[in-house]
Amino acid sequence: xxxxxxxxxxxxxxxxxxxxxLRRLGRVALLGPVSRxxxxxxxxxxADAHRAHxxxxxxxxxxxxxxxxxxxxRGQMRxxxxxxxxxxxxxxxxxxxxxxxxxxxxxxxxHDTVEDTEVTxxxxxxxxxxxxxxxVDGVTKLEKVDYGAAAEPETFRKMLVATGNDVRVMSIKxxxxxxxxxxxxxxxxxxxxxxxxxxxxxxxPLAERLGVQALKTELxxxxxxxxxxxxxxxxxxxxxxxxxxxxxxxxxxDSVRATLREAGIGAExxxxxxxxxxxxxxxxxxxxxxxxxxxxxxxxxxxxxxxYAVLGELHTCFTPVISEFKDFIAAPKFNLYQSLHxxxxxxxxxxAExxxxxxxxxxxxxxxVVALGNPYAHDTATAHDGTTAAQxxxxxxxxxxxxxxxxxRLLDWQESATDPDTFWTTLRADLAQDREITVFxxxxxTLGLPAGASCVDAAYAQHGERAHACIGARxxxxxxxxxTVLSDGDTVQLLLAQDTASGPSPEWLDxxxxxxxxxxxxxxxxxxxxxxxxxxxxxxEQAADxxxxxxxxxxxxxxxxxxxxxxxxxxxxxxxxxxxPVPPDEVVGIVVRGGAVTVHRQECPAVARMREIGRAPVAAxxxxxxxxxxxxxxxxxxxxxxxxxxxxxxxxxxxxxATADAxxxxxxxxxxxxQRVRHTYTLQLPDAAxxxxxxxxxxxxxxxxxxxxxxxxxxxx
Numbered sequence: 001x002x003x004x005x006x007x008x009x010x011x012x013x014x015x016x017x018x019x020x021x022l023r024r025l026g027r028v029a030l031l032g033p034v035s036r037x038x039x040x041x042x043x044x045x046x047a048d049a050h051r052a053h054x055x056x057x058x059x060x061x062x063x064x065x066x067x068x069x070x071x072x073x074r075g076q077m078r079x080x081x082x083x084x085x086x087x088x089x090x091x092x093x094x095x096x097x098x099x100x101x102x103x104x105x106x107x108x109x110x111h112d113t114v115e116d117t118e119v120t121x122x123x124x125x126x127x128x129x130x131x132x133x134x135x136v137d138g139v140t141k142l143e144k145v146d147y148g149a150a151a152e153p154e155t156f157r158k159m160l161v162a163t164g165n166d167v168r169v170m171s172i173k174x175x176x177x178x179x180x181x182x183x184x185x186x187x188x189x190x191x192x193x194x195x196x197x198x199x200x201x202x203x204x205p206l207a208e209r210l211g212v213q214a215l216k217t218e219l220x221x222x223x224x225x226x227x228x229x230x231x232x233x234x235x236x237x238x239x240x241x242x243x244x245x246x247x248x249x250x251x252x253x254d255s256v257r258a259t260l261r262e263a264g265i266g267a268e269x270x271x272x273x274x275x276x277x278x279x280x281x282x283x284x285x286x287x288x289x290x291x292x293x294x295x296x297x298x299x300x301x302x303x304x305x306x307x308y309a310v311l312g313e314l315h316t317c318f319t320p321v322i323s324e325f326k327d328f329i330a331a332p333k334f335n336l337y338q339s340l341h342x343x344x345x346x347x348x349x350x351x352a353e354x355x356x357x358x359x360x361x362x363x364x365x366x367x368x369v370v371a372l373g374n375p376y377a378h379d380t381a382t383a384h385d386g387t388t389a390a391q392x393x394x395x396x397x398x399x400x401x402x403x404x405x406x407x408x409r410l411l412d413w414q415e416s417a418t419d420p421d422t423f424w425t426t427l428r429a430d431l432a433q434d435r436e437i438t439v440f441x442x443x444x445x446t447l448g449l450p451a452g453a454s455c456v457d458a459a460y461a462q463h464g465e466r467a468h469a470c471i472g473a474r475x476x477x478x479x480x481x482x483x484t485v486l487s488d489g490d491t492v493q494l495l496l497a498q499d500t501a502s503g504p505s506p507e508w509l510d511x512x513x514x515x516x517x518x519x520x521x522x523x524x525x526x527x528x529x530x531x532x533x534x535x536x537x538x539x540x541e542q543a544a545d546x547x548x549x550x551x552x553x554x555x556x557x558x559x560x561x562x563x564x565x566x567x568x569x570x571x572x573x574x575x576x577x578x579x580x581p582v583p584p585d586e587v588v589g590i591v592v593r594g595g596a597v598t599v600h601r602q603e604c605p606a607v608a609r610m611r612e613i614g615r616a617p618v619a620a621x622x623x624x625x626x627x628x629x630x631x632x633x634x635x636x637x638x639x640x641x642x643x644x645x646x647x648x649x650x651x652x653x654x655x656x657x658a659t660a661d662a663x664x665x666x667x668x669x670x671x672x673x674x675q676r677v678r679h680t681y682t683l684q685l686p687d688a689a690x691x692x693x694x695x696x697x698x699x700x701x702x703x704x705x706x707x708x709x710x711x712x713x714x715x716x717x
Contacts (some may be wrong), residue, residue, distance in 0.1 A: 046089065049096035050105060057102050065109040065128065072117035079186050087179060088112055094175040098214060098367040104168045107135035111172055115140045131166075138162030138169035139176065150420035156202065157414055157423055164411045167369045170206060174215050177203050181222040196226040205431035209406055211335040211368025220277040235280045239273075239294060247271060248291040252346035256297060256354075259317045265301065265309050272298040272355070292346075296353040300362055304329060307340050307356045314354065318344035321351060329361075334406065334436040334448070336364050406436060406448065409461065413516035416523065426515045433513065437488035447492070453513045455482045459494045460517040467517075468504055468524055469497045479668050483511040503528055564599050567619040572596040575635075579604035579710065582635040582688040589620040601709075635688045636665065638710035639695065641679040643703045645672045652701045653679060660694040661686055680710070 043066040047059050069088050076084035092108040100108075106128055113119040114136055125133035138159055144151040163170040177199060184192050200223045207216035225232045249271050260267045273295045274282070282293050299310050307329060314320065324343035332338045340356040357365065364371045410430060417423040435451035439458060447461045455475065459467035459482070473480050474493040486492060504521045512518045564581075566573055566589040573589070579601040581587050589597040590610045599620050600607050611617065643649060650669060657664060665682040685691060698707045 043089070046092050046096050046105065046109075049093060050100075050102070053096075053099040054101065059102075061102060061106050061128065062109065065106045065132075068119065068127070069109045069113055072113050072119050076116065078183070080183065084112075084116075090179045091172070091175045094178060094215075095171065095370065098175075098212070098370045099363065100168075100171065100370050103131050104135070104171060104370075107132045107139075107168070108172050108175065110136050111139050111176060134162070134166060135168055135172060138166065139172050152198075153420040153424035153427075156427065157420075160407075160410060160414065160427075164407060167210065170210060171212070171370050174203060174207050174210070174212060174219075178215050178219055178222075181219060184222070184226070192226050196223045199223050200227065201428045202431060207368075209335050209431075211333075211337055211364065212366075212370060213337075213368065214366040217275045217277070221275050224277050224280070231280060232276060235276050235283070238283070238289065239276070239279060242289075242291065242294045247295070248348075248350050249295050249297060249352055251348065252292070252344075252350065252352045253297055255318075255347055256299070256314065259313055260299075260310060263309070263313045265306060265313065267306070267310060268300040270298045270300070272296050290351065292350045292352050296355055298362075299354060299356045300359050301356070302358060304358060307358065310356050311340050311342060314342065314344050318346065320344050324353065329357075336368055339365060406430075406450070409448070409514060409516055413514070413519055416519045417515070422519075426519070430515050437486065439486050439489070440491045442491065442493040449486065450513055451488075453486055454511040455480060455484050455486065455492060455494070456508050456511045456521075457514040457517045458486060458492050460512075460520050461514065462494060463496065465520060465524075466496065467494070467520070470504075471495050471497045479666060482508065563623045565621055565623050566597050566599065568597075574598055576600040576604065576606065578606050580635070580637045580682070582637050582685070582691055583622045587620045587622070589618040590615050591618060635691075636682065636684050637688075637691060638680065638682045639698070640708050640710055641681070641698055641704055642706040642708075643677050643679065643701075644705065645677045646703045649677065649701070649703050650679070653698060653704070656697045656701050657681065657683065657694065660690060660697055662690075662694055 043063060046066075047062065050057055050059070050062070066089075070085045073084040073088070078084055078087060088109050088111060091111065092105050095108050096105055110119075110124060110128070110132065114121055114124065121133055121137055124136050139162075142151050142155045142158060147154050159169060159173055180195070181199060184195060187195070199219055204216055204219050204223065207213075207219060224235075253269050253271055257267075257269045260269070274293070279289070279294060283289050286293070301307055301310060321343035324341065326341040329338045329340055338357060338361045341353070342356070343351055343353045345351055410427070413426070413430075414423060417426055430450075433450035433452070437449055437451050437453065439447050439449060441447060441462060445462075447458055449457055449461060455473040456467075456470075458473070459470040463470070470482065472495040473482060473484065474495070475484055475486065476491050503524050506525060508521050509518060512521060563583070564573065564575065564587065573596065575581055576598050581599060581601045581604075586602040587599050588602050588607060589599050590607060591597055597618060597620070607617065641653060643653075654664070654667075663684040665684055667679065667681045670678045670680075683694075685694070695707045698704060
């Protein structure tokens, strides 16, 4: 907040964008034609910008806030030599240009008073009310004398928690950082780099998530100039050369205007130059830039329906590039962004990218949550400017933007990340995930997750610490592994074990993308270095690789589990659910916590894993009857059938299993791949001796070329 000034025009930026212009700030704009020791007219620039968006706003509270800010900062200078009041004025002007309402601008003028002057929060509350006080407190830094090296991460934690209650806190912080980045060149190079990296890793992703593209794009260019100066200069030279050569988009824009005019569609067609980082990204993606890659066409219309009318005309009268079409109106981005994206081939064969949106969509695309006004006011509440909320903002623009999935998740996991370093590292990693998906729960609710999230992430998002007992999932009705990556629109049902002693496997960390899941798993593993309890051992093994039946095997004391005997003293013994051993399999016991024994097939991968972590194997064998025969009592087994796809294959396999007097506990069929199909069955047999005959009967089904025992926890069955 108290960053230090230099020349605001130090980083060259183009001024010809058909967008909200945030780049007109300078000493003349702030100070007017008066000397530095007189600033009474400076607030007029803010007032003019504010009235452009809110013509009926009462500016009295802004004048009072300016008087307090100017008097309290009087005598303070920025490192560039400017009076310090120029900074809160510049920040407030940025927000006023974006259309922020009066309360936000009032807090913006005062945002550094509590931090850098003798003004107290109580004074702010008394003179300007609770809302303004909350916003000022939210952006006030924590003192290094109290927090030491943890001051910066803990300040961001404080701001994010405050943002959870009022998103305007982060709006002020973003505008504050933008002005500080504009005036950063007076600082030492190493400090410039440090501030730029924090801006890149934290503030820019937050601006993207809050939809404030006007701030985000300029922050990206400023960071680019500091951290990648050679690439920045190279990109600047490319843009300058393209500008000198004329704009090939002009002819296409004229053709689009004529086409829409003939169709009777009222539209404004603008050429929207790309900012520096955007040009750099396109160049890295395509290698050689086309003349039209330095900008895009922006078509602005009045109604949503007009957007699709424009799209239809463009795709009819021009050759469309279908692969470039995206509909963010029917499916808005999670940061409020709505627009149609397409590309068409112009009259001379040049390809032009086109953005189609309404004027209101454009306002939200540029200003994001700032454009929503005060989303917390009730229809009858009275704002500080004397107008009611209903007068200040239409009700359809007051949707609460502080409850998107990413912010709710962030607020949840930060409570568990008590260590500042863990919080800071995790925050950066979380914000680096720049896409979000929505999955549906079977109870009708939804979960917002980052792209690439797995069933493990969904489990912790839905159930919190209860997810430690998760043993599997159903995705779109089919059993799936916990490592399954979810897609937008999937329906997921998490399966939890009844045994509260169950716990996560270390392998879950390989599949967890969300901080909440990783922090919870790591915490449980640290608290349980010996792993889950004996009854949960098999279920935890299953959860690491895939769901199986949740029913426990029959157990007896005295070193026996059903028809298995293990060497050693009497202890609880169970058959492993992961490899479902049956006679005459060669088996081995693994001692788990508490002295219990889980019996696995010799070749089960779980045996190798347990040996690696020091679990001692014990001899195990099938119990024999008095006549020397093995006891082949009822058992459960998992079989995998590989086959060529054909009609009625599933019905014929099911009939073969039923004929062998086996009961199907669960079954899945994976999607065909190269005309081959994989079936996985978990079966209950009345007698293990019938297993060879069952497998032969399944192999004899036409189209089946192999039937085998599962060698690991079934991926889907």
